[in-house]
Amino acid sequence: MLFRTQLGLFALGLVIVSTFATTHAAAAELRSSGMISTAGARRAGLERAWASAVRMDGGRDRLVGSTLHITSDPQRERRIIEVHYNNRKEIYTDTDVDRYGEVLGKDGVQKKTIARVNDLKAQNIDAKTVEYNVPEMMFFVASRRGFIHAMDAHTGATRWSARIGNPDHPTHGPAANDKYVAVINGNVLYVLKHDDGELAWQKKLSYVPSA
Structure with a gap:
């Protein structure tokens, strides 16, 4: 299921979120509706670059983590x-x-x-x-029930989505580099390929991470 979530507060970094918080009207709008409108962004002197939909598991799911990765390889400009x-x-x-x-x-x-x-x-x-x-910039988000969603951070377009682990086990992450995206579900570390989300490898950990 696609759960509509607003991830468009982005302008070469997600520091915009904290900038919005300094503007009372914009902060109030964010609290009431879960997003900043185009008009609200303009009043704050900013521009909402995009909004996107993230794959999630119905009403029982929620986002638990996100990360922005800027690729260091100049060949991937x-x-x-x-x-x-x-x-x-x-x-x-x-x-x-x-x-x-x-x-x-x-x-x-x-x-x-x-x-x-x-x-x-x-x-x-x-x-x-x-x-x-x-530079190539990717935005990765993870849901509590194990959905991993990769987006083009410049446009919000979906690059890939994947599901890992047991939906009843807690999910932590993601973390990313130029080649891989890592997520923990329960006590298993899953490493996915950066470009297409295919599973590269997984490893059972000797402990269960806690928040």
């Missing part, structure tokens, strides 16, 4: 192109997929944004693009 029009912004990246599930790549995202700008101009809407390269 991302190409991002923003399309600006009518005070709006659309974000396209070279890891987006087409209708057939194929990754666009740098040439593909260039063609897609050119087509989008031409489409807007055909509607007499002035549009422009802004292009830049950034």
